[in-house]
Amino acid sequence: MSTIQSIGSHPGSHPGSSSRAGSAVDSTAPLAGHSAPSAGFRSPAGTIIVPLDLLDKLDVTRYNPVKTFGNPAPVALAGLVMCLTPLACQLIGWASADPSGHANNGAHVFCGGLLLLIGGLLEFFIGNTFSFVVFCSYGGFFFALGATMMPVFNATPPYLMENGHLNADFYNSFGFFHVFIGVLSLLFLICSTRINIVLVILFAAYTVAFTVLAVADWQRAVHNDLVVEALEITAGASCFIVSLCGWYALAESLFKVVNLPVTLPMGDLSGITVGSRTSSRARTMTMD
Known part of the structure:
Protein backbone atom coordinates (compact mmCIF):
# COMPACT_ATOMS: atom_id res chain seq x y z
CA MET A 1 0.00 0.00 0.00
CA SER A 2 1.24 3.48 -0.84
CA THR A 3 0.08 6.76 0.65
CA ILE A 4 -1.69 9.53 -1.26
CA GLN A 5 -0.23 12.99 -0.73
CA SER A 6 -1.91 16.06 -2.16
CA ILE A 7 0.07 18.60 -4.15
CA GLY A 8 0.92 21.56 -1.98
CA SER A 9 1.62 19.59 1.22
CA HIS A 10 4.28 20.91 3.55
CA PRO A 11 7.67 19.59 2.44
CA GLY A 12 8.58 18.36 5.90
CA SER A 13 5.25 16.74 6.73
CA HIS A 14 4.88 13.05 7.42
CA PRO A 15 3.96 10.97 4.36
CA GLY A 16 0.22 11.07 3.99
CA SER A 17 -0.32 14.43 5.76
CA SER A 18 -1.68 17.28 3.69
CA SER A 19 -3.74 20.43 3.84
CA ARG A 20 -6.68 18.12 3.14
CA ALA A 21 -7.53 14.75 4.71
CA GLY A 22 -5.41 11.98 3.18
CA SER A 23 -6.32 8.36 2.39
CA ALA A 24 -4.41 5.14 1.83
CA VAL A 25 -5.04 3.29 -1.47
CA ASP A 26 -3.44 0.50 -3.46
CA SER A 27 -0.88 2.17 -5.69
CA THR A 28 -1.26 -0.59 -8.27
CA ALA A 29 -5.01 -0.02 -8.81
CA PRO A 30 -6.17 2.87 -11.04
CA LEU A 31 -8.61 5.35 -9.48
CA ALA A 32 -12.17 5.45 -10.83
CA GLY A 33 -12.33 7.70 -13.89
CA HIS A 34 -8.54 8.15 -14.04
CA SER A 35 -5.70 6.21 -15.47
CA ALA A 36 -3.13 4.61 -13.22
CA PRO A 37 -0.60 7.07 -11.83
CA SER A 38 2.40 7.52 -14.02
CA ALA A 39 5.92 6.99 -12.84
CA GLY A 40 6.45 10.76 -12.85
CA PHE A 41 3.98 11.11 -9.94
CA ARG A 42 5.73 8.57 -7.72
CA SER A 43 8.11 9.94 -5.12
CA PRO A 44 11.30 8.12 -4.15
CA ALA A 45 9.62 7.08 -0.87
CA GLY A 46 6.82 5.37 -2.80
CA THR A 47 4.22 8.12 -2.21
CA ILE A 48 1.80 8.99 -5.00
CA ILE A 49 1.31 12.72 -5.48
CA VAL A 50 -2.39 13.33 -6.22
CA PRO A 51 -3.84 16.71 -7.38
CA LEU A 52 -6.35 18.31 -4.98
CA ASP A 53 -9.22 18.10 -7.46
CA LEU A 54 -8.77 14.33 -7.55
CA LEU A 55 -8.44 14.18 -3.76
CA ASP A 56 -11.79 15.99 -3.47
CA LYS A 57 -13.41 13.07 -5.24
CA LEU A 58 -12.02 10.74 -2.56
CA ASP A 59 -13.32 12.91 0.32
CA VAL A 60 -16.34 10.90 1.44
CA THR A 61 -16.81 12.88 4.68
CA ARG A 62 -18.79 15.53 2.85
CA TYR A 63 -21.37 12.89 1.94
CA ASN A 64 -21.72 11.93 5.61
CA PRO A 65 -22.26 15.25 7.44
CA VAL A 66 -22.06 15.32 11.22
CA LYS A 67 -25.55 15.12 12.72
CA THR A 68 -26.41 17.87 15.20
CA PHE A 69 -29.36 18.62 17.48
CA GLY A 70 -31.49 21.74 17.24
CA ASN A 71 -31.75 24.17 20.13
CA PRO A 72 -34.70 23.09 22.34
CA VAL A 258 -32.84 32.34 11.18
CA ASN A 259 -29.71 34.53 11.15
CA LEU A 260 -31.52 37.85 11.24
CA PRO A 261 -29.21 40.90 11.24
CA VAL A 262 -30.64 41.89 14.63
CA THR A 263 -28.95 41.09 17.92
CA LEU A 264 -30.89 41.42 21.14
CA PRO A 265 -28.55 41.86 24.12
CA MET A 266 -29.18 39.49 27.01
CA GLY A 267 -26.76 41.23 29.39
CA ASP A 268 -24.07 38.59 29.78
CA LEU A 269 -22.90 38.18 33.39
CA SER A 270 -20.55 35.22 32.97
CA GLY A 271 -17.49 37.46 33.11
CA ILE A 272 -18.60 39.43 36.17
CA THR A 273 -19.19 36.73 38.76
CA VAL A 274 -16.13 34.53 39.16
CA GLY A 275 -16.91 30.84 39.04
CA SER A 276 -15.58 28.28 41.50
CA ARG A 277 -13.87 26.32 38.74
CA THR A 278 -13.06 26.68 35.09
CA SER A 279 -14.68 24.44 32.54
CA SER A 280 -14.06 23.95 28.86
CA ARG A 281 -17.81 24.04 28.29
CA ALA A 282 -20.13 25.99 30.54
CA ARG A 283 -23.34 24.13 31.35
CA THR A 284 -25.62 27.12 31.46
CA MET A 285 -29.07 28.08 30.28
CA THR A 286 -28.31 28.91 26.66
CA MET A 287 -30.79 30.55 24.29
CA ASP A 288 -28.76 30.14 21.10
Whole structure:
Protein backbone atom coordinates (compact mmCIF):
# COMPACT_ATOMS: atom_id res chain seq x y z
CA MET A 1 0.00 0.00 0.00
CA SER A 2 1.24 3.48 -0.84
CA THR A 3 0.08 6.76 0.65
CA ILE A 4 -1.69 9.53 -1.26
CA GLN A 5 -0.23 12.99 -0.73
CA SER A 6 -1.91 16.06 -2.16
CA ILE A 7 0.07 18.60 -4.15
CA GLY A 8 0.92 21.56 -1.98
CA SER A 9 1.62 19.59 1.22
CA HIS A 10 4.28 20.91 3.55
CA PRO A 11 7.67 19.59 2.44
CA GLY A 12 8.58 18.36 5.90
CA SER A 13 5.25 16.74 6.73
CA HIS A 14 4.88 13.05 7.42
CA PRO A 15 3.96 10.97 4.36
CA GLY A 16 0.22 11.07 3.99
CA SER A 17 -0.32 14.43 5.76
CA SER A 18 -1.68 17.28 3.69
CA SER A 19 -3.74 20.43 3.84
CA ARG A 20 -6.68 18.12 3.14
CA ALA A 21 -7.53 14.75 4.71
CA GLY A 22 -5.41 11.98 3.18
CA SER A 23 -6.32 8.36 2.39
CA ALA A 24 -4.41 5.14 1.83
CA VAL A 25 -5.04 3.29 -1.47
CA ASP A 26 -3.44 0.50 -3.46
CA SER A 27 -0.88 2.17 -5.69
CA THR A 28 -1.26 -0.59 -8.27
CA ALA A 29 -5.01 -0.02 -8.81
CA PRO A 30 -6.17 2.87 -11.04
CA LEU A 31 -8.61 5.35 -9.48
CA ALA A 32 -12.17 5.45 -10.83
CA GLY A 33 -12.33 7.70 -13.89
CA HIS A 34 -8.54 8.15 -14.04
CA SER A 35 -5.70 6.21 -15.47
CA ALA A 36 -3.13 4.61 -13.22
CA PRO A 37 -0.60 7.07 -11.83
CA SER A 38 2.40 7.52 -14.02
CA ALA A 39 5.92 6.99 -12.84
CA GLY A 40 6.45 10.76 -12.85
CA PHE A 41 3.98 11.11 -9.94
CA ARG A 42 5.73 8.57 -7.72
CA SER A 43 8.11 9.94 -5.12
CA PRO A 44 11.30 8.12 -4.15
CA ALA A 45 9.62 7.08 -0.87
CA GLY A 46 6.82 5.37 -2.80
CA THR A 47 4.22 8.12 -2.21
CA ILE A 48 1.80 8.99 -5.00
CA ILE A 49 1.31 12.72 -5.48
CA VAL A 50 -2.39 13.33 -6.22
CA PRO A 51 -3.84 16.71 -7.38
CA LEU A 52 -6.35 18.31 -4.98
CA ASP A 53 -9.22 18.10 -7.46
CA LEU A 54 -8.77 14.33 -7.55
CA LEU A 55 -8.44 14.18 -3.76
CA ASP A 56 -11.79 15.99 -3.47
CA LYS A 57 -13.41 13.07 -5.24
CA LEU A 58 -12.02 10.74 -2.56
CA ASP A 59 -13.32 12.91 0.32
CA VAL A 60 -16.34 10.90 1.44
CA THR A 61 -16.81 12.88 4.68
CA ARG A 62 -18.79 15.53 2.85
CA TYR A 63 -21.37 12.89 1.94
CA ASN A 64 -21.72 11.93 5.61
CA PRO A 65 -22.26 15.25 7.44
CA VAL A 66 -22.06 15.32 11.22
CA LYS A 67 -25.55 15.12 12.72
CA THR A 68 -26.41 17.87 15.20
CA PHE A 69 -29.36 18.62 17.48
CA GLY A 70 -31.49 21.74 17.24
CA ASN A 71 -31.75 24.17 20.13
CA PRO A 72 -34.70 23.09 22.34
CA ALA A 73 -34.83 26.30 24.40
CA PRO A 74 -37.28 28.12 22.05
CA VAL A 75 -39.80 25.28 22.41
CA ALA A 76 -39.75 25.57 26.19
CA LEU A 77 -39.87 29.37 26.10
CA ALA A 78 -42.79 29.31 23.68
CA GLY A 79 -44.68 27.02 26.03
CA LEU A 80 -43.94 29.31 28.97
CA VAL A 81 -45.14 32.52 27.32
CA MET A 82 -48.23 30.93 25.76
CA CYS A 83 -49.28 29.68 29.18
CA LEU A 84 -48.10 32.42 31.52
CA THR A 85 -49.00 35.56 29.55
CA PRO A 86 -52.77 34.94 29.53
CA LEU A 87 -52.62 33.76 33.15
CA ALA A 88 -50.90 37.03 34.12
CA CYS A 89 -53.61 39.03 32.37
CA GLN A 90 -56.27 37.03 34.22
CA LEU A 91 -54.63 37.63 37.60
CA ILE A 92 -54.46 41.35 36.91
CA GLY A 93 -58.15 41.27 36.00
CA TRP A 94 -57.98 42.78 32.54
CA ALA A 95 -61.29 42.61 30.65
CA SER A 96 -62.95 41.36 33.86
CA ALA A 97 -61.14 38.03 33.47
CA ASP A 98 -61.50 35.27 36.06
CA PRO A 99 -58.29 35.21 38.15
CA SER A 100 -58.73 31.56 39.18
CA GLY A 101 -57.04 30.33 35.98
CA HIS A 102 -59.63 27.62 35.25
CA ALA A 103 -60.30 29.01 31.77
CA ASN A 104 -56.60 28.66 31.01
CA ASN A 105 -56.22 25.10 32.27
CA GLY A 106 -55.63 23.57 28.85
CA ALA A 107 -52.70 25.93 28.34
CA HIS A 108 -51.38 25.00 31.79
CA VAL A 109 -51.12 21.36 30.78
CA PHE A 110 -50.20 21.38 27.10
CA CYS A 111 -48.16 24.59 26.83
CA GLY A 112 -46.79 25.30 30.28
CA GLY A 113 -46.46 21.64 31.23
CA LEU A 114 -45.81 19.60 28.10
CA LEU A 115 -43.66 22.01 26.08
CA LEU A 116 -41.53 22.98 29.06
CA LEU A 117 -40.99 19.31 29.90
CA ILE A 118 -40.05 18.42 26.30
CA GLY A 119 -37.67 21.37 26.07
CA GLY A 120 -36.10 20.48 29.41
CA LEU A 121 -35.53 16.83 28.51
CA LEU A 122 -33.92 17.81 25.22
CA GLU A 123 -31.65 20.24 27.07
CA PHE A 124 -30.52 17.26 29.14
CA PHE A 125 -29.44 15.36 26.03
CA ILE A 126 -27.30 18.23 24.76
CA GLY A 127 -25.66 18.68 28.16
CA ASN A 128 -27.28 21.88 29.48
CA THR A 129 -27.94 20.92 33.08
CA PHE A 130 -29.28 24.24 34.35
CA SER A 131 -31.74 24.62 31.49
CA PHE A 132 -32.85 21.02 31.99
CA VAL A 133 -33.60 21.60 35.68
CA VAL A 134 -35.35 24.96 35.16
CA PHE A 135 -37.60 23.91 32.28
CA CYS A 136 -38.57 20.56 33.81
CA SER A 137 -39.23 22.14 37.23
CA TYR A 138 -41.57 24.78 35.88
CA GLY A 139 -43.12 22.25 33.52
CA GLY A 140 -43.87 20.07 36.54
CA PHE A 141 -45.40 23.06 38.31
CA PHE A 142 -47.82 23.75 35.45
CA PHE A 143 -48.71 20.06 35.18
CA ALA A 144 -49.46 20.04 38.91
CA LEU A 145 -51.49 23.25 38.67
CA GLY A 146 -53.53 21.84 35.80
CA ALA A 147 -54.07 18.54 37.60
CA THR A 148 -55.27 20.34 40.73
CA MET A 149 -58.01 21.98 38.68
CA MET A 150 -59.16 18.69 37.15
CA PRO A 151 -61.77 16.76 39.15
CA VAL A 152 -60.38 13.47 37.84
CA PHE A 153 -57.32 13.92 40.07
CA ASN A 154 -59.57 14.41 43.11
CA ALA A 155 -57.50 17.31 44.45
CA THR A 156 -60.37 19.74 45.04
CA PRO A 157 -63.57 17.63 45.51
CA PRO A 158 -62.78 16.75 49.18
CA TYR A 159 -62.60 20.48 49.98
CA LEU A 160 -65.77 21.60 48.22
CA MET A 161 -68.46 23.16 50.39
CA GLU A 162 -72.19 23.07 49.75
CA ASN A 163 -72.08 26.40 47.93
CA GLY A 164 -69.51 25.02 45.47
CA HIS A 165 -66.55 27.00 46.81
CA LEU A 166 -63.35 25.56 48.24
CA ASN A 167 -62.99 25.71 52.00
CA ALA A 168 -60.18 27.25 54.06
CA ASP A 169 -58.32 23.97 54.49
CA PHE A 170 -57.61 23.80 50.77
CA TYR A 171 -56.12 27.29 50.54
CA ASN A 172 -54.13 26.90 53.75
CA SER A 173 -52.60 23.73 52.32
CA PHE A 174 -52.13 24.80 48.70
CA GLY A 175 -50.33 27.96 49.78
CA PHE A 176 -47.29 25.91 50.76
CA PHE A 177 -46.94 24.70 47.17
CA HIS A 178 -46.54 28.30 46.04
CA VAL A 179 -44.10 28.96 48.89
CA PHE A 180 -41.66 26.26 47.90
CA ILE A 181 -41.90 26.94 44.16
CA GLY A 182 -40.91 30.46 45.21
CA VAL A 183 -37.94 29.06 47.15
CA LEU A 184 -36.90 27.08 44.08
CA SER A 185 -37.20 30.25 41.97
CA LEU A 186 -34.97 32.05 44.46
CA LEU A 187 -32.34 29.34 44.01
CA PHE A 188 -32.60 29.75 40.24
CA LEU A 189 -32.22 33.51 40.74
CA ILE A 190 -28.95 33.03 42.60
CA CYS A 191 -27.63 30.72 39.87
CA SER A 192 -28.69 33.13 37.11
CA THR A 193 -26.26 35.77 38.37
CA ARG A 194 -23.64 33.76 36.47
CA ILE A 195 -25.63 33.85 33.21
CA ASN A 196 -27.39 37.04 32.08
CA ILE A 197 -29.52 39.98 33.23
CA VAL A 198 -32.70 38.81 31.47
CA LEU A 199 -32.77 35.61 33.50
CA VAL A 200 -32.03 37.51 36.71
CA ILE A 201 -35.10 39.69 36.13
CA LEU A 202 -37.20 36.67 35.13
CA PHE A 203 -36.39 34.62 38.23
CA ALA A 204 -36.64 37.64 40.54
CA ALA A 205 -40.14 38.38 39.25
CA TYR A 206 -41.11 34.71 39.54
CA THR A 207 -39.87 34.60 43.15
CA VAL A 208 -42.04 37.59 43.99
CA ALA A 209 -45.05 36.15 42.14
CA PHE A 210 -45.03 32.81 43.95
CA THR A 211 -44.49 34.42 47.34
CA VAL A 212 -47.41 36.79 46.79
CA LEU A 213 -49.63 33.94 45.54
CA ALA A 214 -48.90 31.99 48.73
CA VAL A 215 -49.96 34.95 50.86
CA ALA A 216 -53.06 35.37 48.69
CA ASP A 217 -54.02 31.74 49.34
CA TRP A 218 -53.80 32.23 53.08
CA GLN A 219 -55.73 35.49 52.94
CA ARG A 220 -58.43 33.80 50.87
CA ALA A 221 -58.76 31.18 53.60
CA VAL A 222 -59.81 33.92 56.05
CA HIS A 223 -62.08 35.57 53.45
CA ASN A 224 -60.05 38.78 53.26
CA ASP A 225 -61.24 39.47 49.73
CA LEU A 226 -59.91 43.04 49.34
CA VAL A 227 -56.38 41.97 50.26
CA VAL A 228 -56.66 38.91 48.01
CA GLU A 229 -57.60 41.08 45.04
CA ALA A 230 -54.63 43.40 45.62
CA LEU A 231 -52.27 40.45 46.01
CA GLU A 232 -53.54 38.80 42.83
CA ILE A 233 -52.93 42.00 40.87
CA THR A 234 -49.39 42.17 42.28
CA ALA A 235 -48.76 38.53 41.40
CA GLY A 236 -50.20 39.08 37.93
CA ALA A 237 -47.90 42.06 37.35
CA SER A 238 -44.91 39.97 38.43
CA CYS A 239 -45.95 37.13 36.13
CA PHE A 240 -46.36 39.64 33.31
CA ILE A 241 -42.73 40.71 33.83
CA VAL A 242 -41.73 37.04 33.65
CA SER A 243 -43.69 36.76 30.41
CA LEU A 244 -41.99 39.81 28.91
CA CYS A 245 -38.58 38.33 29.73
CA GLY A 246 -39.70 35.05 28.17
CA TRP A 247 -40.88 36.77 24.99
CA TYR A 248 -37.60 38.69 24.80
CA ALA A 249 -35.47 35.55 25.25
CA LEU A 250 -37.61 33.69 22.71
CA ALA A 251 -37.19 36.47 20.14
CA GLU A 252 -33.43 36.60 20.77
CA SER A 253 -33.15 32.86 20.27
CA LEU A 254 -35.27 32.71 17.10
CA PHE A 255 -33.47 35.69 15.56
CA LYS A 256 -30.24 33.72 15.87
CA VAL A 257 -31.80 30.59 14.41
CA VAL A 258 -32.84 32.34 11.18
CA ASN A 259 -29.71 34.53 11.15
CA LEU A 260 -31.52 37.85 11.24
CA PRO A 261 -29.21 40.90 11.24
CA VAL A 262 -30.64 41.89 14.63
CA THR A 263 -28.95 41.09 17.92
CA LEU A 264 -30.89 41.42 21.14
CA PRO A 265 -28.55 41.86 24.12
CA MET A 266 -29.18 39.49 27.01
CA GLY A 267 -26.76 41.23 29.39
CA ASP A 268 -24.07 38.59 29.78
CA LEU A 269 -22.90 38.18 33.39
CA SER A 270 -20.55 35.22 32.97
CA GLY A 271 -17.49 37.46 33.11
CA ILE A 272 -18.60 39.43 36.17
CA THR A 273 -19.19 36.73 38.76
CA VAL A 274 -16.13 34.53 39.16
CA GLY A 275 -16.91 30.84 39.04
CA SER A 276 -15.58 28.28 41.50
CA ARG A 277 -13.87 26.32 38.74
CA THR A 278 -13.06 26.68 35.09
CA SER A 279 -14.68 24.44 32.54
CA SER A 280 -14.06 23.95 28.86
CA ARG A 281 -17.81 24.04 28.29
CA ALA A 282 -20.13 25.99 30.54
CA ARG A 283 -23.34 24.13 31.35
CA THR A 284 -25.62 27.12 31.46
CA MET A 285 -29.07 28.08 30.28
CA THR A 286 -28.31 28.91 26.66
CA MET A 287 -30.79 30.55 24.29
CA ASP A 288 -28.76 30.14 21.10
